[in-house]
Amino acid sequence: MSLNGKTAVVTGAALGIGRAITELLLQQGAKVALLDVNKTASESLMEVLHKQYGRERTLFLNCDVESEEQIKAAFQKAAETFGGIDIVCNNAGVLNEDTWEKTVSVNLMGVIRGSYTALEHMSKLSGGRGGVIINTASLAGLGPLPSCPVYTATKHAVVGFTRAMAAASTASGYGVRFNTLCPGFVRTDLFSSIISNSGRFSHLTDATQQLVEHFGIVDLADVAAAVLEMVTDETKNGEAFLVSAKRKEYVRFASFV
Ligand SMILES: NC(=O)c1ccc[n+]([C@@H]2O[C@H](COP(=O)([O-])OP(=O)(O)OC[C@H]3O[C@@H](n4cnc5c(N)ncnc54)[C@H](O)[C@@H]3O)[C@@H](O)[C@H]2O)c1
Ligand SMILES: CCCCC[C@H](O)/C=C/C=C/C=C/C=C/[C@@H](O)[C@@H](O)CCCC(=O)O
Secondary structure, X not given: OOOOOOEEEEEOOOOHHHHHHHHHHHHOOOEEEEEEOOHHHHHHHHHHHHXXXXXXOEEEEEOOOOOHHHHHHHHHHHHHHHOOOOEEEEOOOOOOOOOHHHHHHHHHHHHHHHHHHHHHHHOHHHOOOOEEEEEEOOHHHOOOOOOOHHHHHHHXXXXXXXXXXXXXXXXXXXXXXXXXXXXXXXXXXXXXXXHHHOHHHHHHHHHHHHHHHHHXXXXXXXXXXXXXXXXXXXXXXXXEEEEOOOOEEEOOOOOOO
8 A cells, every 4th residue: 555645754764663654655656754763864864765765754853752842743744744743653762771760751752652643643623633652662562571660661561552542542433553662682782782771680781682583683674664554444443563573463362352
């Protein structure tokens, strides 16, 4: 399915998974606003994207998802520039067990802030045309990463928040679908920082290594493809897509009703 005429916002778009998502959405025809705090990486990516897709289809906005003011201004600018917003990927994340309050602030509060701001532009109840929001959690949102308890907590919270928002959206008539991306290990800067950023749990690096060996390293292309599937398949709402090297599947959750 082509995304021609669709407009996307991707946070943490300059590097790693966010960059791969951005590039795939552009390949499919969407216009993409790239939100990131890393100005240097963003500017060098923008040079590449301008050459490949022209200047009209991309917009870089220097935006820290920890800031309500910056995120509101960035979404407003994206909506004005492209004429509305159809797709939002709240992907920006950090892993640092030393500065764990920041890990909560970026990974959880940033996703909540991004989702609520997105709804102001996308909800059919506030004049939007509906759409889809994909929040990046992790395999660590489904099971424990022992060297990173706070990171694990934020990712479980993203899964729970996104599932609840999907149900809230359906019950309220927002016309916006919500799904969670749960990648296994992906070779990015965040992945490389595990030893230096595990804080008081750095002695558990071997346990992480065992998990890496068990789950393997998944390709960025497979992670971005999972996002595209959840964006384009209109039957997907409230799903969590697990994408590891060995397993690619929608997660089945226990039902309590
Ligand atoms: N790499 C993995 O193994 C892995 C696995 C599962 C989930 N994830 C999740 O995927 C997402 C992307 O991770 P990645 O591996 O691509 O990391 P990365 O470090 O390669 O890229 C993260 C991007 O987010 C940006 N960013 C960080 N803090 C920000 C903030 N406050 N506001 C705006 N932008 C910010 C960075 O500048 C960077 O461009 C994260 O949510 C991460 O938790 C990563
Ligand atoms: C080493 C760098 C850290 C990258 C962080 C990134 O988010 C990757 C996380 C990978 C997490 C692994 C979690 C492991 C969980 C297991 O304990 C298991 O319980 C998960 C089972 C999931 C399932 O089968 O539903």
